[in-house]
Amino acid sequence: MPATFTRHTVETERKDPGFGGKPPVDRRPTGGGGGDENWDSRHSRRHGPREQLIRYRMAVFSVLAADLVFFAVLVSAFFVRQSSVHIAPSDNVVSDWHPLSVPPILWINTAILLLSTFTMEMARRQLFHEIDIMEEWLGLGRPAVRRAAPWLIATIVLGCAFLGGQWIAWRQLAGQGFLFSTNPNTYFFYLVTGTHGAHLLLGIGALVVALVCMFRFRRVEMRQIAVDCAGWYWHAMGVFWLFLFVLIAFFQ
Amino acid sequence: MTTPPLTPRPRRLFTTDHRVLARNYLFLSLIAVITGTLLSLLMRLHRTWPGLAVPIHGIIRPEDYLALVTMHGTLMVFFVLTVVPQSAFPNLVLPAQMGTDRMAFPHLNAAAFWITAFSLMTLLAAFFVPEGAPISGWTGYPPLSALAAAGPGQATGMDLWLVSITLFCLAAVLSSINFLATIIARRCAGLTITRLPLTVWSWLVSSGLTVIAFSALFIAAVLLLADRHCGTSFFLPSGIVINGMPQALGSKAGGTGSPMLWLHLFWFFGHPEVYITILPGMGLASSILANFTRRPVPAYRMMVVATLLIGVLGLGVWGHHMFVSGMNPYAGTAFGLTTIAISVPSSAEILTWLVMLFRGRMLLSTPMLFILGFLSFFIAGGLTGPILAQPALDAYLHNTFFIVAHFHLVMAMAGVFSIFAGIYYWYPLLTGRRMNELLGKIHFWISLIAAYGTFFPMHLSGLAGEPRHYAQLNGPVESFTRLIPVERGITSSALLLAAAQLIFLFNVVWSTRRGTPAGPNPWRATTLEWSPDPHPTVTTGPYEYGSALAPNGDFRPQWEPEKPF
Numbered sequence: 001m002p003a004t005f006t007r008h009t010v011e012t013e014r015k016d017p018g019f020g021g022k023p024p025v026d027r028r029p030t031g032g033g034g035g036d037e038n039w040d041s042r043h044s045r046r047h048g049p050r051e052q053l054i055r056y057r058m059a060v061f062s063v064l065a066a067d068l069v070f071f072a073v074l075v076s077a078f079f080v081r082q083s084s085v086h087i088a089p090s091d092n093v094v095s096d097w098h099p100l101s102v103p104p105i106l107w108i109n110t111a112i113l114l115l116s117t118f119t120m121e122m123a124r125r126q127l128f129h130e131i132d133i134m135e136e137w138l139g140l141g142r143p144a145v146r147r148a149a150p151w152l153i154a155t156i157v158l159g160c161a162f163l164g165g166q167w168i169a170w171r172q173l174a175g176q177g178f179l180f181s182t183n184p185n186t187y188f189f190y191l192v193t194g195t196h197g198a199h200l201l202l203g204i205g206a207l208v209v210a211l212v213c214m215f216r217f218r219r220v221e222m223r224q225i226a227v228d229c230a231g232w233y234w235h236a237m238g239v240f241w242l243f244l245f246v247l248i249a250f251f252q
Numbered sequence: 253m254t255t256p257p258l259t260p261r262p263r264r265l266f267t268t269d270h271r272v273l274a275r276n277y278l279f280l281s282l283i284a285v286i287t288g289t290l291l292s293l294l295m296r297l298h299r300t301w302p303g304l305a306v307p308i309h310g311i312i313r314p315e316d317y318l319a320l321v322t323m324h325g326t327l328m329v330f331f332v333l334t335v336v337p338q339s340a341f342p343n344l345v346l347p348a349q350m351g352t353d354r355m356a357f358p359h360l361n362a363a364a365f366w367i368t369a370f371s372l373m374t375l376l377a378a379f380f381v382p383e384g385a386p387i388s389g390w391t392g393y394p395p396l397s398a399l400a401a402a403g404p405g406q407a408t409g410m411d412l413w414l415v416s417i418t419l420f421c422l423a424a425v426l427s428s429i430n431f432l433a434t435i436i437a438r439r440c441a442g443l444t445i446t447r448l449p450l451t452v453w454s455w456l457v458s459s460g461l462t463v464i465a466f467s468a469l470f471i472a473a474v475l476l477l478a479d480r481h482c483g484t485s486f487f488l489p490s491g492i493v494i495n496g497m498p499q500a501l502g503s504k505a506g507g508t509g510s511p512m513l514w515l516h517l518f519w520f521f522g523h524p525e526v527y528i529t530i531l532p533g534m535g536l537a538s539s540i541l542a543n544f545t546r547r548p549v550p551a552y553r554m555m556v557v558a559t560l561l562i563g564v565l566g567l568g569v570w571g572h573h574m575f576v577s578g579m580n581p582y583a584g585t586a587f588g589l590t591t592i593a594i595s596v597p598s599s600a601e602i603l604t605w606l607v608m609l610f611r612g613r614m615l616l617s618t619p620m621l622f623i624l625g626f627l628s629f630f631i632a633g634g635l636t637g638p639i640l641a642q643p644a645l646d647a648y649l650h651n652t653f654f655i656v657a658h659f660h661l662v663m664a665m666a667g668v669f670s671i672f673a674g675i676y677y678w679y680p681l682l683t684g685r686r687m688n689e690l691l692g693k694i695h696f697w698i699s700l701i702a703a704y705g706t707f708f709p710m711h712l713s714g715l716a717g718e719p720r721h722y723a724q725l726n727g728p729v730e731s732f733t734r735l736i737p738v739e740r741g742i743t744s745s746a747l748l749l750a751a752a753q754l755i756f757l758f759n760v761v762w763s764t765r766r767g768t769p770a771g772p773n774p775w776r777a778t779t780l781e782w783s784p785d786p787h788p789t790v791t792t793g794p795y796e797y798g799s800a801l802a803p804n805g806d807f808r809p810q811w812e813p814e815k816p817f
Contacts, residue, residue: 055356055437062429062463069467073520077475077486077513084510086490096508181483184508191478 049221053228060229064236067199071240074192075247081184082251099252100185103172109165110245116158117238120207123151124231127214127224137220145214148227152211155234159204166197185252192244196237203237206230266366268358273365274343275682277335278675280369284331287376289750291324296743300736302724315404317723318387323378325390326413330420331372333667334525337532338424338462339368341674342431342455344681348781349449351440351788351811356433364427371419378405378412386410391518392417394487394511398479401494411480414473421470428459428466435459440780442790446556447810449779449794450549453556454535457563461524461531464567469521472514485509515577519570526663527566530630531559533670534601537623540673541605542795543777544620545612546806549795551604558597565594575646584643591641595634602631618692619775622673625700626666632704633662636711651721654714660707669699672756679760680774681781685767691759698752705745713738776807783811 081097088094126148127133133144170193178186206229213226267273297304298312298320305311312320347355355361378385386409388397397414400407435456439448475486488509492499542549549555571579571587605627614620636658640646649655672695679687713735718725725732725739773782779794788811792799796808 051437055433058433058436059357059360059429062432066425066429066463066467069464070471073468073471073517077517080510080513080516081486081508084508086508094508184485187478187482187484 049224052221053225056225056229057232060232064233067236067240070195071244074188074195075244078188078192078247078251081188096184098183098185100178100189100248101252102189102249103169105165105169105172106245106249109162109169110241112158112162112165113238113241116155116162117235119151119154119158120231120234123148123155124227126151127227133220133224136223145223148214149211152207152214152227156204156207156211159200159207159234163197163200163204166193169193189248192248196241196244199240200237203230203234206233266362268362270343270347270355270358270361271682273362274340276365277340277343277368280372281332281335281340284327284335284372288324288327288332289753291320291327293746293750295320295324296746299724300739300743302726312723314723315387316384318389318403318721319385319405319409321721322387322389322413323375323385326375326417328664329390329525329529330417331368331375332671333529333663334424335368336671337530337667337674338455338458338528339364339427341451341532341536341678344678345781346431346434346452346455347438348681348783349452349779350434350438351443351780351783351790352434352438353786354438355430356438357430360426361430364423364430367419367423367426371416371423374412374419375416378409378416381408381412383407384409386413391522392476392514393518394476394479394509394514395489395492397514398476398488399492399494399499400480401497401499411477414477414480418470418473418477421466421473424462424466425470428462431455431459432463440788440790443780443810446553447790447793449535450538450552450555450559451532451535451779453559454531457559458528458531461528461563461566465521465524465528468517472517472521475517476514479509487511487514512574512577512579515574515579516570519573520567522573523570524566527562529663529667530670531562533626533667533674534559536670536674536677537605537626538601539777539779539795540619540623540677541608541612542797543775544615544617544623545608546615546797547608547612548793548797548799549604550607550611552793552795555601555604558600561597562594565590565597569594572641572646575643576650581643588641588643592638595638595641598634602627602634617676617775618687618689618696619673619677621693621696622669622676625696626669626673628700629661629666629669629703632708633658633660633666637662649714651719652714653710653718653720656720657707657710657714660710665703665707672696672699675760677775678781679763679767680770683764683767684770685763686770686774687759687763687767691755691762695752695755695759698755699749702745702749702752706742706749709738709742713742773809778807778809780810783809785811789813 085093085095127144129144129147132147136142136144170190173186173189178189180187180190210226210230214223217223217226294306294312295317297306298317303311309316343355343361347353383404383406386392386397386405387403388406388410392410392413396402396406397410400410435448435452439445475484478484479486479488486509489511490508538549538555569587569590571583572591575584575587636654640649640655640658676687676692679685714720716735718732718735722732725736772784775782778792778796780788780790790810791814792808792810792812794810796810798806799808
């Protein structure tokens with residue numbers, strides 16, 4: 001039905017008894033490609049490489065939404081725990097929150113992780129570089145994979161360096177006598193760095209898988225998907241870390 | 253895809269066929285619902301005849317009663333009301349309703365099933381450990397749930413409960429990720445988002461809610477496990493005394509944690525969970541009402557917007573579970589207002605359904621009867637919602653049986669009746685046969701009357717002040733003994749309700765072999781799960797009943813090719 005009343009009956013007769021939407025095909029100036037103007041008889045676009053990529057990206061984004069809630073809850077718990085107090089027998093309001101100065105090595109780790117985000121994006125871009133990918137698709141060689149592999153390996157190395165740095169930070173804190181259950185602040189520190197580290201370990205696993213897939217997969221689009229998904233996950237972990245680092249470094 | 257019907261024996265145990273997984277989920281829920289029902293009957297018997305000795309167990313002690321409450325709630329909420337509408341039904345029909353024959357991520361989907369199954373086994377194992385099942389309720393409030401010394405069952409039993417919940421969260425999030433990707437990226441040609449059935453819209457919203465809500469519960473359960481075993485004090489306040497013994501907590505700091513933090517995190521999960529369980533039922537109600545009144549859904553877009561609004565607002569009302577918990581009273585007012593706000597889209601949906609009933613000729617088949625039952629319970633239970641959303645009224649009613657009546661009507665009975673409607677409606681997809689109509693109608697009428705008989709009097713006993721956590725009403729203080737006759741009525745009604753389900757079980761089993769063969773489209777439905785063509789091309793909306801475009805003037809299926817102009 002049109003939004004306004006009209007006297008033209010032709011207008012009110014719905015040709016399309018659904019609720020108006022057109023089929024989700026990309027409408028290029030050629031009329032959808034191939035000269036076939038019938039939108040409804042085109043099955044192939046539904047399972048094309050672009051749709052497959054979107055499907056996998058959707059899954060990764062959903063995982064990241066779940067992770068976002070995970071870390072948001074952790075952050076809210078941090079603030080609640082920071083502000084909670086109890087009444088001591090001497091009628092004083094006592095807080096058991098002792099601010100912690102984070103080990104300086106965390107700054108270096110943060111820089112390393114940001115650098116790895118850059119190398120990851122470079123690797124991802126190589127696989128979507130049109131000329132190289134066309135060449136791979138035609139079977140004329142593997143220029144995209146050859147160019148992406150060094151960046152991907154660099155990302156893995158930087159990721160391992162970050163985890164190593166986090167481990168050093170843990171050792172330093174433990175050396176100063178701050179263990180997991182020393183006070184509320186230390187267990188938040190270990191919990192935040194620990195859960196983020198576990199996520200990053202999964203990310204490194206994903207990167208290794210992507211590296212292997214890049215050389216093993218026969219279909220070009222599957223190579224793209226492997227690297228793309230690992231890349232989005234990696235970027236998100238970088239952003240999460242930035243927020244978590246600001247939290248534990250400045251909101252004591 | 254009606255033909256071919258489900259293969260009776262899957263070739264492999266670890267199958268990724270979503271319809272076999274749907275059947276497995278239904279079996280899993282059957283185990284949970286039978287166990288949960290038996291536990292509730294034990295509770296009812298104990299409240300009526302406290303001295304009655306149970307055959308194997310003996311006399312039910314107060315701590316046993318609390319364990320029954322805990323396990324009944326956990327089994328029913330997680331493994332029945334969540335698993336069936338949010339895991340079993342989507343596996344059964346979601347890909348078919350999208351005109352595709354597989355999920356986006358079949359292996360992820362299968363993994364989610366096995367994690368759920370393992371989670372159920374972990375939970376049931378809590379009955380068999382020393383000291384038995386946990387006693388802190390399905391909400392697991394600390395400090396009761398955080399200290400092993402807090403009561404019987406709070407040591408190993410509570411650990412198993414927490415591990416089970418953690419696994420369940422993981423499985424729920426994984427399966428929802430699969431559903432989201434399937435809905436967004438695997439629609440068939442021509443199936444635009446405005447041509448999706450409302451069930452699919454509901455699963456889109458409830459899967460989104462699952463991703464958000466269950467992630468929050470996951471980390472909350474991890475923090476509670478850390479409190480129990482790693483010496484932290486996220487949820488443990490200082491100065492806890494159990495049986496006269498001050499508790500030295502693991503943390504050197506002595507603990508200044510906040511139990512309120514758990515309440516907030518739990519209900520941030522808990523309220524969206526209510527919508528996760530009921531939204532698929534609401535979508536199914538729209539579909540079935542359209543089918544059995546042979547009328548289109550009158551305001552499709554408004555229904556979609558209402559579903560989305562319920563999802564969004566549902567994330568902001570959790571505080572109404574916590575009015576009496578010591579939360580800031582101003583926060584209580586705010587949560588009361590958001591709660592009133594969420595009743596607007598819910599009422600919009602209900603009024604639309606009533607319009608459909610008013611305008612159409614009802615065909616009272618069994619699925620339709622159960623959806624009418626769903627409507628009845630949803631309205632009857634929903635009407636007490638705005639009452640409980642007032643912080644002042646809730647202060648009196650919160651710990652009485654009024655709350656029990658409210659959520660058993662609006663969540664449990666409405667949810668279960670929509671589950672029954674779904675099973676009666678989609679049974680031909682599983683077996684190629686219809687369930688027996690006469691048995692179905694008997695099942696419906698007994699269940700309806702017995703369910704009201706069980707849960708309606710609880711409003712009255714709740715108003716009279718009957719507390720909901722007491723194991724029994726008789727004792728040295730006699731204030732509640734006059735309520736015992738009401739209790740007797742409730743218990744007999746509950747026994748009748750449970751007995752009526754035997755008719756349903758018999759019908760399910762009997763109809764697999766003896767039911768009337770269903771044919772390709774037994775309900776003359778328009779949505780794609782009944783399509784004979786596994787890869788249809790869609791040109792119409794989902795509810796073209798009584799349409800001028802329909803070839804026979806009655807209905808036009810979505811898979812039917814467009815008429816040449």
